[in-house]
Amino acid sequence: MKRKQWVVTTLAVMLVLGMGVGTAWSYFTDSTWAEGSVPISVKPTTTITEENTPETKTIRIRNTGELTPVWVRARVYAAAELNPNASGNSWSGPIDSWYNYEEVLEVGEETEPLTVKFELKHVYDETENPEGAHDGEETNIVVVYETVPVTFDAEGNPMDANWND
């Protein structure tokens, strides 16, 4: 009988507590999503070809990348006695010893040829100047080039090259 009273009392208390619980509501909701991506590549990839004659060295640079157009500039290293002088269509300079290609080099395109001409100003007698150029000697003419990715303004116009000099 005592146990029965406990059961009834417990049920009554639970009923009273249950009546104090707030009402639960549910609401209509929905959710959706969409995602996408675009690849970019900024590292320039180029190759250089050169043709040599006894008096000239001609170079061309090709943009072999997949996405990135580039700005190009080149510089000639040679002995001072050779008086090197470079020129070519769409090439300008030298400015600070650099020859700048004035056109944006698009993917797959090649520059106009840059031809370096040199003429030996003076051939020294071996006793006259041991450090100077002597008849029969060979010398090197080196052309180096640099590229940077082309960046664009909001309208899609190419911005000037930033060589980080």
Added chain:
Amino acid sequence: MNKFLRSPKATIVLFALAVILIGFGGINAIQAAPRIESLTFRAQVQLTNVNVAVVENGSIVEGEGELLTDLAKSGDFQVGKTYDEKLSARNTQHPSSTNEGEGIPEYVRVSVYRYWTDENGKAVDLDPSYIKLNFVTNTGWTIDEEASTPERTVLYYKDIVPVDGDTNLFADKLTIDSAVATAISNGKYQYDNVNFHIKVTADAVQTHNGTEAMTSAWGRTNE
């Protein structure tokens, strides 16, 4: 009489009466069933619902790889150039609904995620702020600054969106900052051969008891 009622005989008598009553009732019910058949009433109950979709440049998009498809296909995306990227949300009719105009007005919010990936997956070292999506906030959209991070921007739309109605644009232009072309670390271009991603999630709640609905679903309102 009391003595009779307390005796086992009374129990047996009452039990017998109960059986008889149930039996008669069952017999009547069996006899009645073939004679009476009520009219058939058919009722169909369909709950209304809210539905929302992401809209890019006028078209609904949904799922992975469905955003930025035109830019990805062009193959000549240019760093620094500004492209049109018009994003909004639409209150759509449920796809399975057969009746026009079904649905209810709703409140909408969107969460926009911007991030980079490389060959190894998500590139957490790359700066999502270089993915410049221009958010339009003078057309009913408000940025929740507390919930927003450099990678995620949360916007709430103040106005009610009717069925088949569109919100105003919450974004309209996309640019990749030119700085990615000169970001070099340890002699390596940091943003070379990477993908930039944009993900938009749109959420909607009913307008009836809207404040309570938003608080329940989103933890806050659009105020």
